[in-house]
Amino acid sequence: MAVLTIAALLAQAAAPIPALPDVPSDVQAAMPIAIERRMATLYDEACLQAFPIDSAVDTLMAAKGATPLTPEQVKVTLVDDPGRGWSIKDGEREILVFLELPPFHACSVRRFTEVVDPALSQYRPVTDAFEKGHPGFTPMKPYDADRSDIHVHAVGEQRMLPGGGAESLFVFDQHVIDPERRAKGDTAINLRFVHQIKTPQ
Numbered sequence: 001m002a003v004l005t006i007a008a009l010l011a012q013a014a015a016p017i018p019a020l021p022d023v024p025s026d027v028q029a030a031m032p033i034a035i036e037r038r039m040a041t042l043y044d045e046a047c048l049q050a051f052p053i054d055s056a057v058d059t060l061m062a063a064k065g066a067t068p069l070t071p072e073q074v075k076v077t078l079v080d081d082p083g084r085g086w087s088i089k090d091g092e093r094e095i096l097v098f099l100e101l102p103p104f105h106a107c108s109v110r111r112f113t114e115v116v117d118p119a120l121s122q123y124r125p126v127t128d129a130f131e132k133g134h135p136g137f138t139p140m141k142p143y144d145a146d147r148s149d150i151h152v153h154a155v156g157e158q159r160m161l162p163g164g165g166a167e168s169l170f171v172f173d174q175h176v177i178d179p180e181r182r183a184k185g186d187t188a189i190n191l192r193f194v195h196q197i198k199t200p201q
């Protein structure tokens with residue numbers, strides 16, 4: 001699997017994200033489409049280019065000045081699975097990056113947002129380019145389920161790997177469906193992009 005050199009990763013980390021034309025910068029930063037664009041750019045750098053080389057993800061996060069999460073903070077998301085994570089300030093919220101260790105080796109980029117673009121117009125070009133260079137991906141059946149007072153939706157593609165195992169690209173979005181919680185303002189959507197490699201047991 002092709003990965004960027006450390007020098008290339010550092011150059012990417014320093015490069016600005018292209019602006020959206022004809023939109024004031026302060027308005028642009030808060031737009032859902034711009035949020036998705038920043039997430040997709042980071043996902044490409046960390047989870048499609050650096051990952052699955054863990055040290056390359058570490059180097060990229062350090063170059064971006066990301067704040068390492070404490071073991072307690074990581075446990076909230078990964079529970080008992082081994083891994084580590086970072087946070088990057090993004091406007092009034094944070095983008096979180098998680099690196100989960102095998103057998104479910106995964107890299108994910110996560111952020112709360114108010115709206116999700118159904119077309120995933122900023123995410124799709126990134127993953128389309130990756131899949132073009134890594135043939136064999138096919139769509140998976142969309143997933144929809146209610147877990148307590150949370151609704152979870154997921155779409156993605158997967159390919160089987162030589163010697164067993166599978167490589168998957170997922171998009172998850174989840175939101176509170178409990179009316180009382182929503183009435184109190186708990187309406188944000190947890191959006192995450194995931195690149196997972198499952199190795200044979």
